[in-house]
Amino acid sequence: MSEHKIIFTGPVGAGKTTAISVLSDIVPITTDEMASDMTKDLKQQTTVAMDYGLMRINESERVHLYGTPGQERFNFMWEVLTQGGLGLVLLIDNSRKEPFQDLYFFLDAFKSFIHRTAISIGITRMDEKSHPEIDDYHREITAMGWPVLPIMEVDAREKEDMSMLVQSLLYTIDPTVAE
Amino acid sequence: MLFANHEPMGIALLGLNGKDQPMMEMFLKRYWSTQCIVVPDHLAKLCILDLDGIEGNRLLEKQQSEYNDRPLIVLSVHDMSIDGVRVLRKPLRTELLKQTIDVCRSEILQDCIRIEKSKPEAERIIRVSPTTKPAKQQGLASEWQYQSSGENKRRLSVPSAASQARFIESTCGKSNRKENDQPVIGKKSVFYNHESNFQVILKNAIEISRSNRKPAHLVFQDGKSITILPNANQCLNAISDSKLKPRCLLKLNTDQVKVVSSDYSESQLLLSCDTNPQSLDALLWKVSLWSSRGRLPIGTVEDVNIGIRQWPNLTRMMAIPEFIRIAALWSKNPISLAKTVEFLRIETGYVYAFFSACHAMGLIQFHSSYQQHSNQTDQLSTGVVKTGFLRRILRRLQSM
Numbered sequence: 023m024s025e026h027k028i029i030f031t032g033p034v035g036a037g038k039t040t041a042i043s044v045l046s047d048i049v050p051i052t053t054d055e056m057a058s059d060m061t062k063d064l065k066q067q068t069t070v071a072m073d074y075g076l077m078r079i080n081e082s083e084r085v086h087l088y089g090t091p092g093q094e095r096f097n098f099m100w101e102v103l104t105q106g107g108l109g110l111v112l113l114i115d116n117s118r119k120e121p122f123q124d125l126y127f128f129l130d131a132f133k134s135f136i137h138r139t140a141i142s143i144g145i146t147r148m149d150e151k152s153h154p155e156i157d158d159y160h161r162e163i164t165a166m167g168w169p170v171l172p173i174m175e176v177d178a179r180e181k182e183d184m185s186m187l188v189q190s191l192l193y194t195i196d197p198t199v200a201e
Numbered sequence: 202m203l204f205a206n207h208e209p210m211g212i213a214l215l216g217l218n219g220k221d222q223p224m225m226e227m228f229l230k231r232y233w234s235t236q237c238i239v240v241p242d243h244l245a246k247l248c249i250l251d252l253d254g255i256e257g258n259r260l261l262e263k264q265q266s267e268y269n270d271r272p273l274i275v276l277s278v279h280d281m282s283i284d285g286v287r288v289l290r291k292p293l294r295t296e297l298l299k300q301t302i303d304v305c306r307s308e309i310l311q312d313c314i315r316i317e318k319s320k321p322e323a324e325r326i327i328r329v330s331p332t333t334k335p336a337k338q339q340g341l342a343s344e345w346q347y348q349s350s351g352e353n354k355r356r357l358s359v360p361s362a363a364s365q366a367r368f369i370e371s372t373c374g375k376s377n378r379k380e381n382d383q384p385v386i387g388k389k390s391v392f393y394n395h396e397s398n399f400q401v402i403l404k405n406a407i408e409i410s411r412s413n414r415k416p417a418h419l420v421f422q423d424g425k426s427i428t429i430l431p432n433a434n435q436c437l438n439a440i441s442d443s444k445l446k447p448r449c450l451l452k453l454n455t456d457q458v459k460v461v462s463s464d465y466s467e468s469q470l471l472l473s474c475d476t477n478p479q480s481l482d483a484l485l486w487k488v489s490l491w492s493s494r495g496r497l498p499i500g501t502v503e504d505v506n507i508g509i510r511q512w513p514n515l516t517r518m519m520a521i522p523e524f525i526r527i528a529a530l531w532s533k534n535p536i537s538l539a540k541t542v543e544f545l546r547i548e549t550g551y552v553y554a555f556f557s558a559c560h561a562m563g564l565i566q567f568h569s570s571y572q573q574h575s576n577q578t579d580q581l582s583t584g585v586v587k588t589g590f591l592r593r594i595l596r597r598l599q600s601m
């Protein structure tokens with residue numbers, strides 16, 4: 023059995039659990055609990071441990087989809103979790119107070135993994151709040167010294183959006199992959 | 202315990218009209234509080250479907266083909282029986298509805314426990330509709346998402362091969378492929394004059410409107426118009442795709458399309474309009490693709506290396522998977538148009554169309570042709586084993 027994994031990360035409520043569930047062939051294993059006081063205003067349920075989903079490619083190949091718990095700002099296990107991962111999908115909730123702070127935080131936390139592999143960034147909840155715009159995110163990452171990265175508006179509930187975001191991650195790893 | 206069956210049971214409500222939906226939600230909340238919650242179709246364990254709406258039969262067919270092992274409750278004024286489906290006659294008796302949902306809940310729970318017990322620890326995961334989904338035509342889904350009119354909301358319908366071919370031809374031009382399926386490289390370029398067509402009129406109008414921060418109307422001779430809302434970065438487009446597409450190929454002068462500054466504010470225009478606002482970038486993008494039809498804007502120097510300043514927002518644009526590949530390549534390595542075709546082994550028209558749209562959006566960066574493409578490009582396809590695997594995941598994603 024050939025096993026690969028893709029890591030999903032991002033702040034509370036960005037849509038990690040949702041994204042994994044739309045891509046997964048199984049009902050994802052998730053440990054959502056009622057949110058603590060801190061996040062209750064934001065959402066009722068939050069993931070307190072890892073999200074897990076699975077894409078079966080064929081009889082002998084599978085892609086594991088792991089999501090980091092949003093409430094947790096950092097965990098020493100992240101390094102372990104990313105070992106052998108194909109790349110990172112970062113979801114940023116545009117409706118949060120300071121989405122750029124979230125962007126800085128997660129790019130920094132996963133810096134070495136991103137440098138080793140690839141990243142694609144999905145901006146969620148733009149239907150609820152349209153500013154900042156995608157162009158603003160591009161400007162931020164350029165100012166931070168990152169190269170050109172795939173950043174796209176997504177709705178984590180939409181399979182086509184999530185599919186395209188993951189495709190952009192995989193083509194970034196190797197654009198020559200063809201049918 | 203980590204199992205999803207400890208979560209509330211997700212119920213999808215389909216086909217209910219705007220009035221019935223909230224009532225059904227209230228009903229569920231009243232009897233099951235947080236035990237049953239309304240979720241999107243693909244996340245549900247149980248589905249309640251109103252068969253009497255216009256979409257009723259289509260929704261039923263979808264349920265039967267895609268989720269045939271999931272309990273389904275159908276509501277209808279007609280007396281009928283459907284194999285494997287619980288039909289409740291309208292007007293609904295709440296007691297009967299409650300009982301039916303309870304029966305489904307206990308079946309679902311039993312099912313979960315049975316699956317959980319029968320699997321080894323590592324695999325105790327519940328599957329939904331494992332292989333019952335009909336295979337979509339490969340690679341078409343994402344190619345087609347923007348054929349329908351609303352760019353802001355995506356509607357996915359799987360196209361026929363003929364309509365897919367029409368879509369590609371209208372954006373990337375006619376296929377160049379020879380019998381042996383090899384892309385034709387080094388074909389004499391075909392240019393189009395973007396300076397004299399609608400693309401440039403639209404682009405200029407957007408630029409002026411943005412710099413004045415005032416809405417503008419683009420009014421065609423037949424009275425049809427597109428209104429630019431620069432602050433919202435949106436437009437009100439009264440022209441259907443099928444009418445706009447041919448206009449992109451015409452030489453237009455200022456008599457045929459007038460650009461008029463609007464007397465109204467954006468909010469007034471938004472309030473009074475009867476069309477959905479669309480993204481301005483998505484409009485310029487598709488107009489550029491339709492203008493290009495796989496050709497290059499006149500004056501493009503072909504042997505310079507091309508890079509992109511930023512990725513286009515492809516999830517909200519008219520796109521085919523090849524555009525993602527080109528974006529991935531150009532974002533990493535400046536490379537010439539001809540080399541792109543050769544390197545990615547794709548149709549010249551795809552590369553030219555993508556270039557034209559990116560160029561119109563101001564996303565292209567030119568690099569001197571003396572600058573060699575970096576070693577990274579040469580290393581890109583070295584992971585042979587990995588590449589095969591990536592291809593299979595991509596194929597899977599494109600068929601979703």
Ligand SMILES: Nc1nc2c(ncn2[C@@H]2O[C@H](COP(=O)(O)OP(=O)(O)OP(=O)(O)O)[C@@H](O)[C@H]2O)c(=O)[nH]1
Nearest residue numbers: 034035036037038039040068069092146147177178
């Ligand atoms: N309106 C809107 N809702 C979205 C979008 N993306 C996700 N959601 C919703 O946002 C809510 C939160 O999503 P989750 O998937 O639970 O977020 P999460 O990242 O797992 O959150 P934590 O586990 O708390 O870190 C869900 O109700 C989703 O349906 C979006 O683009 N727009």
Ligand SMILES: [Mg+2]
Nearest residue numbers: 038039068069
């Ligand atoms: Mg979560």
